[in-house]
Amino acid sequence: MIRPVIDRVGLIVLDLEESLRFYREMFGFSIIARWNNPRQAFVGVGSAALGLIEIPTYDFGQYTQAHLAFPCEAKAFAEVVSGVRELGLDIVSGPKPQRGGEMILFRDPSGNLLEVCYPSMAKWRAAHV
Numbered sequence: 001m002i003r004p005v006i007d008r009v010g011l012i013v014l015d016l017e018e019s020l021r022f023y024r025e026m027f028g029f030s031i032i033a034r035w036n037n038p039r040q041a042f043v044g045v046g047s048a049a050l051g052l053i054e055i056p057t058y059d060f061g062q063y064t065q066a067h068l069a070f071p072c073e074a075k076a077f078a079e080v081v082s083g084v085r086e087l088g089l090d091i092v093s094g095p096k097p098q099r100g101g102e103m104i105l106f107r108d109p110s111g112n113l114l115e116v117c118y119p120s121m122a123k124w125r126a127a128h129v
Contacts, residue, residue: 001076007069008042008121010051010113012058016041019052032125042121049121067105067113071120077102080116099124 013019016039023029023043032049034041039054051069072080081095084106092113094104101124103117119127 002070002072007071008049010067012055013052016054069115074118
């Protein structure tokens, strides 16, 4: 079963370095992890986590492309994937490996991006701090 809590929020940014500075200075977030292909990072403080994904050519005037991530238990992941497929939802990415677990990214009926994953960001962070 999917737990009704938000694991983290992902945002598209134009310049990763500028955004990292902003979130550190404005909110006191620290860098949890970062990657270069694509350029992205997780930042956070306490139980709050935010994923920043750099897309320099993104037109924020035309699009909004954040996504919400919801955690599930590893043993429930296959059932979640089956449910997404049964509902005929648009699968954007996955299922595929992520942070020592798996993820699937799909669109809700309105077109919003949702992710279901394990381990949760909180469990992953606890193992990597």
